[in-house]
Amino acid sequence: MRQAQKVPTRSPVERRLVIGLNIALTALxxxxxxxxxxxxxGGWGLPFGRFDPDEHRxxxxxxxxxxxxxxxxxxxxxxxxxxxxDRGREAPRASLVMGDEVDRIVSIGYLALSPEAAEPxxxxxxxxxxxxxxxxxxxxxxxxxxxLIEERLRAWAGTDSERLDRLAFTQGGDDLPWPEExxxxxxxxxYEARLVAEAHRDRDGVEGPELYGExxxxxxxxxxxxxxxxxxxxxxxxxxxxxxxxxxFTLSDLQSGxxxxxxxxxxKQNFRRGVESAHLVxxxxxxxxxxxxxxxxxxxxGASSGVTTALGLPLxxxxxxxPR
Amino acid sequence: MRQAQKVPTRSPVERRLVIGLNIALTALxxxxxxxxxxxxxGGWGLPFGRFDPDEHRxxxxxxxxxxxxxxxxxxxxxxxxxxxxDRGREAPRASLVMGDEVDRIVSIGYLALSPEAAEPxxxxxxxxxxxxxxxxxxxxxxxxxxxLIEERLRAWAGTDSERLDRLAFTQGGDDLPWPEExxxxxxxxxYEARLVAEAHRDRDGVEGPELYGExxxxxxxxxxxxxxxxxxxxxxxxxxxxxxxxxxFTLSDLQSGxxxxxxxxxxKQNFRRGVESAHLVxxxxxxxxxxxxxxxxxxxxGASSGVTTALGLPLxxxxxxxPR
DNA sequence: GTTTGATATACTCGAAGTGAGCAAAAGGGG
DNA sequence: CCCCTTTTGCTCACTTCGAGTATATCAAAC
Numbered sequence: 001m002r003q004a005q006k007v008p009t010r011s012p013v014e015r016r017l018v019i020g021l022n023i024a025l026t027a028l029x030x031x032x033x034x035x036x037x038x039x040x041x042g043g044w045g046l047p048f049g050r051f052d053p054d055e056h057r058x059x060x061x062x063x064x065x066x067x068x069x070x071x072x073x074x075x076x077x078x079x080x081x082x083x084x085x086d087r088g089r090e091a092p093r094a095s096l097v098m099g100d101e102v103d104r105i106v107s108i109g110y111l112a113l114s115p116e117a118a119e120p121x122x123x124x125x126x127x128x129x130x131x132x133x134x135x136x137x138x139x140x141x142x143x144x145x146x147x148l149i150e151e152r153l154r155a156w157a158g159t160d161s162e163r164l165d166r167l168a169f170t171q172g173g174d175d176l177p178w179p180e181e182x183x184x185x186x187x188x189x190x191y192e193a194r195l196v197a198e199a200h201r202d203r204d205g206v207e208g209p210e211l212y213g214e215x216x217x218x219x220x221x222x223x224x225x226x227x228x229x230x231x232x233x234x235x236x237x238x239x240x241x242x243x244x245x246x247x248x249f250t251l252s253d254l255q256s257g258x259x260x261x262x263x264x265x266x267x268k269q270n271f272r273r274g275v276e277s278a279h280l281v282x283x284x285x286x287x288x289x290x291x292x293x294x295x296x297x298x299x300x301x302g303a304s305s306g307v308t309t310a311l312g313l314p315l316x317x318x319x320x321x322x323p324r
Numbered sequence: 325m326r327q328a329q330k331v332p333t334r335s336p337v338e339r340r341l342v343i344g345l346n347i348a349l350t351a352l353x354x355x356x357x358x359x360x361x362x363x364x365x366g367g368w369g370l371p372f373g374r375f376d377p378d379e380h381r382x383x384x385x386x387x388x389x390x391x392x393x394x395x396x397x398x399x400x401x402x403x404x405x406x407x408x409x410d411r412g413r414e415a416p417r418a419s420l421v422m423g424d425e426v427d428r429i430v431s432i433g434y435l436a437l438s439p440e441a442a443e444p445x446x447x448x449x450x451x452x453x454x455x456x457x458x459x460x461x462x463x464x465x466x467x468x469x470x471x472l473i474e475e476r477l478r479a480w481a482g483t484d485s486e487r488l489d490r491l492a493f494t495q496g497g498d499d500l501p502w503p504e505e506x507x508x509x510x511x512x513x514x515y516e517a518r519l520v521a522e523a524h525r526d527r528d529g530v531e532g533p534e535l536y537g538e539x540x541x542x543x544x545x546x547x548x549x550x551x552x553x554x555x556x557x558x559x560x561x562x563x564x565x566x567x568x569x570x571x572x573f574t575l576s577d578l579q580s581g582x583x584x585x586x587x588x589x590x591x592k593q594n595f596r597r598g599v600e601s602a603h604l605v606x607x608x609x610x611x612x613x614x615x616x617x618x619x620x621x622x623x624x625x626g627a628s629s630g631v632t633t634a635l636g637l638p639l640x641x642x643x644x645x646x647p648r
Numbered sequence: 649g650t651t652t653g654a655t656a657t658a659c660t661c662g663a664a665g666t667g668a669g670c671a672a673a674a675g676g677g678g
Numbered sequence: 679c680c681c682c683t684t685t686t687g688c689t690c691a692c693t694t695c696g697a698g699t700a701t702a703t704c705a706a707a708c
Contacts, residue, residue: 017341017377019409019430051409053341053428058410083407083432085343085375086382104377106343108407252685270667272686293684294674576656594696596657617655618703 019051020107021063022220024081024227025073027117027127028244031256034117034127035224036073037216044128045217046224047071051108063110072121073114077243079234081109081226084219109223111230113243130228131263133213133221136190137183137228139264149195149212156193180262181233187225196221232262239280242301250288250296251275343375344431345387346544348405348551349397351441351451352568355580358441358451359548360397361540368452369541370548371395375432387434396445397438401567403558405433405550408543433547435554437567454552455587457537457545460514461507461552463588473519473536480517504586505557511549520545556586563604566625574612574620575599 024046025036037044049066056062064075085106117127131138136149150171157163170185172178190212191199197215215221234240235258245257255271275281282302289295348370349360361368373390380386388399409430441451455462460473474495481487494509496502514536515523521539539545558564559582569581579595599605606626613619 017343017375019341019343051341053411059407080406082404083383085432087377250685267667267669268684269669269686269688273666289675289684291684292676292682294686296685574656591696591698592655593657593659593698597695613655613704615655616653616705618657620656 016103018103018105020105021049021051021059021066021110022046022107022223023048023063023067023075023078023110023112024224025067025075025112025114026130026227026231026244027114028257028260029117029127029129031260033130033244033260035130035133035227036071036120037126037128038122039124039126040217042217043215044220046220047125048107059108059110063112067112070122071125073118073125075112076115077113077240079111079230081111081223081230083108084222107219107223109226111227113231113240115244115246130224133216133224134183134187134228135213136186137180137263139178140259148210149190152195152210153189153193156189178264180264181229181236183229183232184222184225185229187222228261235261239301242280245301248284248286248298248300250290250298251281252296254281254299340427342427342429344429345373345375345383345390345434346370346431346547347372347387347391347399347434347436348548349391349399349436349438350454350551350555350568351438352581352584353441353451353453355584357454357568357584359454359457359551360395360444361450361452362446363448363450364541366541367539368544370544371449372431383432383434387436391436394446395449397442397449399436400439401437401564403435403554405435405547405554407432408546431543431547433550435551437555437564439568439570454548457540457548458507458511458552459537460510461504461587463502464583472534473514476519476534477513477517480513480519502588504588505553505560507553507556508546508549509553511546552585559585563625566604569625572608572610572622572624574614574622575605576620578605578623 023036027034027036036047038047039045047067047070049062049070051059051062056065059080060078063078067073067075083106085104087104120126136146139146153167153171157167166185166189167173168176170179170182170189187196190196194200195210195212197211198219198221200211201215213221216224231240241254241258241261244261245254249257251272252268254275255266255268258271259265280302281299284298284300286298287295288298347360351358351360360371362371363369371391371394373386373394375383375386380389383404384402387402391397391399407430409428411428444450460470463470477491477495481491490509490513491497492500494503494506494513511520514520518524519534519536521535522543522545524535525539537545540548555564565578565582565585568585569578573581575596576592578599579590579592582595583589604626605623608622608624610622611619612622
C-alpha cells in the first residue's frame with residue numbers, strides 16, 4: 001500500500017534516471033597491479049556502460065556484455081562494490097554543462113579480476129597502474145611518500161577530535177596497524193583535506209598547493225579506491241588472489257603479487273608457512289629459476305576448502321561446542 | 325566518446341527505471357534484535373520508498389525522509405548494503421501480474437540502526453524479530469535448529485565439490501568456525517536448496533517438504549540477510565554495537581546485546597577482558613542490579629580511538645617498520 | 649543474622665598463532 | 679672450488695585467546 005501512495009511529483013520536464021555501470025578491471029602486469037582505463041574528454045576514466053533494462057536481465061550480464069564488446073577484454077571474477085548516487089558531488093560539472101534537464105545518473109561500481117592484461121581492442125582503452133592514481137597506497141618501498149602526506153593530514157585535522165579519529169581509523173599509527181583495506185576511507189580523507197584534484201574540481205577551481213595522484217573523471221577514483229580496498233580486504237578470507245595469478249607460479253611470484261595488491265612487503269619465511277598451512281596451493285614437480293639464486297618450485301592453485309577467520313574487537317568465534 | 329555511441333535501443337513501449345530504497349532498520353528489544361517491517365499484500369516486507377531524483381539530492385536523504393515520514397521512527401546510523409537489480413528473481417510475480425510493460429525496479433538495500441524501537445506511527449508497520457525470518461541464524465541456545473537443516477543441506481550438496489565448498493564456506497564445520505557474518509551466503513544456499521519459501525514462489529508453486537523461517541515479499545529477506553551479515557561483520561572492527569545500545573548499560577547488557585546480534589553466546593570473563601583492553605567504554609560510579617546477584621557497574625560508550633585488525637590467510641599487517 | 653543462590657569481577661594457565669631471525673640447500677658465474 | 683643469490687627449513691620469544699578457578703557482593707530465605 002505504501003508504494004501506491006507515493007506517486008512521484010515529477011518536475012514539468014521529465015528527468016530520467018540512468019544507471020551507469022562502472023568497472024574497475026584489475027590485472028597484474030609484472031609486479032604492478034593495473035586497472036583498465038579509458039581516455040575520455042575530461043581525463044582518464046573507468047570503462048562505463050549504461051544499463052538498459054530492456055536488453056539485460058542482470059547487471060552482471062550487462063557488464064560482461066559491454067566490456068567485452070568494447071575492449072575485447074574478457075571478465076573473470078566480478079563483484080559489485082557500491083552504488084553512488086549523490087548529486088552535487090558525483091559529477092556536478094556535467095550537470096551544469098548540460099543544463100538542469102539532464103538525466104540523473106546513478107552509477108554502480110564493480111570490481112573485476114583477470115589473470116592476464118589482455119590487449120584492449122579500443123585504442124582509447126589502456127592498462128594503467130593502480131598506484132599512479134594512489135601513490136600513497138603503495139608502501140612497498142619502505143615508508144613511501146607517506147611522511148609528507150601525513151604531515152598535511154595532521155595539519156588538516158588540527159585538534160578536531162572527530163578528524164583525529166578518522167586519521168587513526170584510516171592511517172593507523174601508534175600501535176595500530178596500517179589498515180590497507182581502507183583505501184576508500186583514505187581517499188575520502190584526502191578529498192576533504194583537499195589533497196586530491198577532484199576536491200577542487202567539484203567545489204571551486206582553486207588548485208591546492210600540492211595534489212597527490214592522478215585525477216579521474218567524475219567519481220571514478222572513488223570507485224577505484226573502493227575496488228582496491230575490497231580486493232585487499234577480501235584476500236584475507238577468500239583466495240581471490242588466484243584470480244589475478246597465472247596458472248603456474250612460484251611462491252615468490254605469489255608473494256610479490258600479494259604484496260603488490262596489499263601495498264607493502266611481508267616476511268618471506270612466515271608467508272610460506274602461512275601458505276603451507278592454508279593448503280590452497282599444490283606443488284608441481286617443475287622448478288624454475290628466474291633470479292640468480294636457487295630454483296624455485298612451481299605451484300598451482302589447488303582445489304581445497306577455504307580457511308576462514310576474522311576478528312577485531314576481541315570477539316570469539318562460534319566453535320560448534322559453546323563455552324560455558 | 326564511448327558513452328555517446330551507446331545510444332540505447334529502446335523498446336517501443338517506454339519502460340522506465342525505478343530505484344527503490346529498502347531499509348533494514350534494526351533495534352534491540354530486550355535481548356532480541358528486531359527489524360521494522362511493513363505489512364504488505366504479499367506478506368511482510370521492509371519499509372520501501374521510491375527514489376525521486378528531483379526531490380532528493382542523495383539516497384540517504386531520501387531514505388531518512390521517507391522512513392521518518394512514514395513511520396516516524398528516526399534513523400540513526402545508516403549504511404548502504406547492496407543493489408539488487410536482477411530480473412526474473414527479484415520480483416517475477418509482480419512483473420507477471422502487471423504485464424510486460426512494467427517499470428524495471430532496481431532496489432538499493434540499506435542497513436540502519438536505532439538505539440530504541442520507537443513506536444511506528446503506521447499501524448501496518450511493526451517491529452519483528454530477526455530470527456523469525458532466520459531461525460537458523462540464532463544459535464544462542466546451543467546447537468539450535470541446525471542439525472536438521474544441516475542434514476538437508478548435505479543431501480542437497482551430495483558429492484558435488486562446488487556445493488560442498490559452499491557449505492564449508494557458509495556453515496563452517498570441521499575445525500572451521502561458524503562464519504556468522506555470512507548470513508547472506510547462507511540464505512542463498514538455503515534458497516538454492518529450496519528450503520525457503522521464496523525459492524518455490526519465484527520458480528514454481530510446488531512447496532517443498534519443510535521450509536524454514538518466515539518469507540518476505542520480493543527479495544526483502546535477502547536484504548535483511550545482508551543487513552544481518554554486515555552488522556555482524558562490522559562489529560568486529562567498528563564499535564557499531566553502541567548504535568543499538570542505550571546510553572547506559574552494564575557489561576552483561578552489552579554482552580547479551582552482542583550475543584543477540586552475533587547469534588551465539590560468548591565466554592563472559594574473556595568478553596570483559598576484551599572490552600577492557602579495547603577502551604571503548606567508561607565505567608560510571610553507578611551500579612544497578614537487574615538480576616538476583618551482585619550489582620553490576622554501569623558503563624557508557626566512551627570517546628576513544630578504535631581498535632582494529634582483521635586476518636584470515638595468515639597475512640601480516642603493515643607495521644610501519646617493514647620486516648626483512 | 650546466617651545461609652543460600654545468583655551474578656559480577658578478578659586472576660591463572662596452557663595452547664596456538666605470529667613476528668623475526670639464523671642457517672642450510674641449490675643453483676650460476678668466475 | 680669459492681662467492682653470490684634466492685629458496686627452503688627451522689627455532690624461539692612473545693602475544694593472544696580459550697577456558698577454567700576463585701573471590702566479591704548483593705537479595706532473599708530461613
